Amino acid sequence: MELSLYELYQKMLTNMGPTHWWPADTKQQIIIEAILIQNTTEKNAVKASQLLYEKTHYNFKKIVKLKQETLEELVRPAGFMKNKAKAIKTLSKWYLEHKEDSLAIVKKYGPKLRKTLLSLHGVGPETADVLLTYIFDIPHFVSDKYARTLFTQLGVKNLTDYKSLYKQLNYLPEPFTYQDSQEFHGLIDEFGKKYFHPVEDFKKSFLAGDTLKLS
Structure with a gap:
């Protein structure tokens, strides 16, 4: 048919x-896991996500204050720990700069939002589309x-x-x-x-x- x-x-x-889907309690958790899941298994991403939760409760203000080496160790189970740690910190800072207000971000950037996301470290096309779908509620x-x-x-x-x-x-x-x-x-x-x-x-x-x- x-x-x-x-x-x-x-x-x-x-x-x-x-x-x-996405099985998460907050948008902050989804942002973190959208980075962790890159080029690894769901099992490994979940393990790293749990470590981050235990340390920070997915609080972006806590995450940006972490030493880079500490964040890398938390991310380690998901692989590519240096790159993913940098990406998580970059996205956390960016989201905090916008007061963690996804609706306001959509209003500010409009159709340029995907291009803006792609300009952030560690955000490729698939991750950008995941964020548009789950964080910014765009179909x-x-x-x-x-x-x-x-x-x-x-x-x-x-x-x-x-x-x-x-x-x-x-x-x-x-x-x-x-x-x-x-x-x-x-x-x-x-x-x-x-x-x-x-x-x-x-x-x-x-x-x-x-x-x-x-x-």
């Missing part, structure tokens, strides 16, 4: 139920590896890297809400964990035989 993007989302939601699409794998299985061509899908899909159209965009990202990642290890397991899924029409 050929599905529109919204039909795909609805079918996944019906079959899998809500995932309530963006996160073109991560699971999304590219899923769309490829559904017949979308030439999805070779993040940019290749971003060019085709970045802002989710109506009737998607920002809550839908958060849930859609969670559904795709949970689907990927279940059916893409190995990718041949997709044939056993409830989407086997479907195709996706992006345009």
Whole structure:
């Protein structure tokens, strides 16, 4: 069956139920974990996140006051500790400079917000889109590896890297809400964990035989 993007989302939601992603208590926790999850496993990111919580309770004022070496040790389980520690401190300072007010940030930067995020140390395209989706409540699409794998299985061509899908899909159209965009990202990642290890397991899924029409 050929599905529109919204039909795909609805079918996944019906079959899998809500995932309530991102599983965090505060936006500060999401910002930190969006950095920690880069190029590592969820298990390692969660371990580092827990260490940061125990030390700072995700309080950005406490985080920016930490010695760099201390922050690096807390981040160590997630790998790339120097780069991630610097990124977490940079984002923490930036968010504090804006009084940790996500709505005010959206009003200030408008359509330039993604470019602004990309200018911050350690924020690449995927992390920027995660932040737009979960911190700034904008219905963006996160073109991560699971999304590219899923769309490829559904017949979308030439999805070779993040940019290749971003060019085709970045802002989710109506009737998607920002809550839908958060849930859609969670559904795709949970689907990927279940059916893409190995990718041949997709044939056993409830989407086997479907195709996706992006345009």
